[in-house]
Amino acid sequence: AQSVAQPEDQVNVAEGNPLTVKCTYSVSGNPYLFWYVQYPNRGLQFLLKYITGDNLVKGSYGFEAEFNKSQTSFHLKKPSALVSDSALYFCAVRGQTGDSWGKLQFGAGTQVVVTP
Amino acid sequence: SQTIHQWPATLVQPVGSPLSLECTVEGTSNPNLYWYRQAAGRGLQLLFYSVGIGQISSEVPQNLSASRPQDRQFILSSKKLLLSDSGFYLCAWNRLAGGYEQYFGPGTRLTVT
Numbered sequence: 001a002q003s004v005a006q007p008e009d010q011v012n013v014a015e016g017n018p019l020t021v022k023c024t025y026s027v028s029g030n031p032y033l034f035w036y037v038q039y040p041n042r043g044l045q046f047l048l049k050y051i052t053g054d055n056l057v058k059g060s061y062g063f064e065a066e067f068n069k070s071q072t073s074f075h076l077k078k079p080s081a082l083v084s085d086s087a088l089y090f091c092a093v094r095g096q097t098g099d100s101w102g103k104l105q106f107g108a109g110t111q112v113v114v115t116p
Numbered sequence: 117s118q119t120i121h122q123w124p125a126t127l128v129q130p131v132g133s134p135l136s137l138e139c140t141v142e143g144t145s146n147p148n149l150y151w152y153r154q155a156a157g158r159g160l161q162l163l164f165y166s167v168g169i170g171q172i173s174s175e176v177p178q179n180l181s182a183s184r185p186q187d188r189q190f191i192l193s194s195k196k197l198l199l200s201d202s203g204f205y206l207c208a209w210n211r212l213a214g215g216y217e218q219y220f221g222p223g224t225r226l227t228v229t
Contacts, residue, residue: 032216043122043206043220044160051216088158094216102148103165104218109158 001100002027004093006107014115019081021110023074023091032094033074034104035065037087044090050074061085081114088112118143122207122221130229135180135194137224139207142188147209149190150218151182154204166190202228 003026013019025031032051036044048059055067065076076089091107119142129135141147151163162175164182172182179198183191190207204225208218 034217036220041204041223041225043222044208046217046219049217090158090160102216103162106160 002093002095002105004091004105004107006091006110008110010111012113013081015083016080019078021076021089024072025093027093027096029096034092035076036090039087083114083116086112086114120209120221122224126225128227129197131199132196135197137192137205139190139221140188141209150208151192152206197228199228202226
């Protein structure tokens with residue numbers, strides 16, 4: 001079975017500083033990985049995905065993520081955070097086998113707080 | 117382009133009352149459809165998914181049921197709500213074959229009193 005862990009409950013960063021949100025995964029086979037963002041009382045918005053190819057994936061709103069197979073990680077990054085980036089971020093992995101095939105397993109979420 | 121709608125946006129219902137939440141997708145055909153619940157806090161729990169009309173898979177035994185009467189319509193129902201049914205309900209879709217990412221609707225906030 002696949003799983004995904006977001007080890008930080010909350011990340012605090014000052015506006016203009018780099019932002020990193022951590023994610024590690026466990027999956028049988030090649031991982032299909034995703035990042036989503038959720039603003040209060042809204043649905044999740046898709047940011048980016050890794051399926052295959054370059055380990056550095058670029059997504060929406062200036063976000064990017066680095067896939068590291070040896071460390072089974074897929075950390076989300078932004079070079080310069082904005083106050084408007086304050087939101088809840090979810091990492092997800094797609095199931096590849098058995099009953100989990102095709103379903104997304106989400107992490108618990110990381111609250112990002114960007115202070116002016 | 118594709119859009120996904122959910123209604124109502126908010127709902128307050130007494131314990132024991134019925135429930136019907138609706139989700140529709142526009143701009144695509146034969147999507148996979150999903151219902152999630154997000155309890156207070158954060159975690160997303162997959163409740164049901166559907167790969168076609170009348171095809172529903174349930175993930176967790178519970179007080180809820182789902183139906184897919186049309187290709188792009190997905191309905192979440194309950195005959196008698198429990199307090200524990202309170203939460204934020206999210207509908208999502210993705211293509212039968214393609215990029216695998218799911219796209220989410222705006223959600224329905226359900227409070228059972």
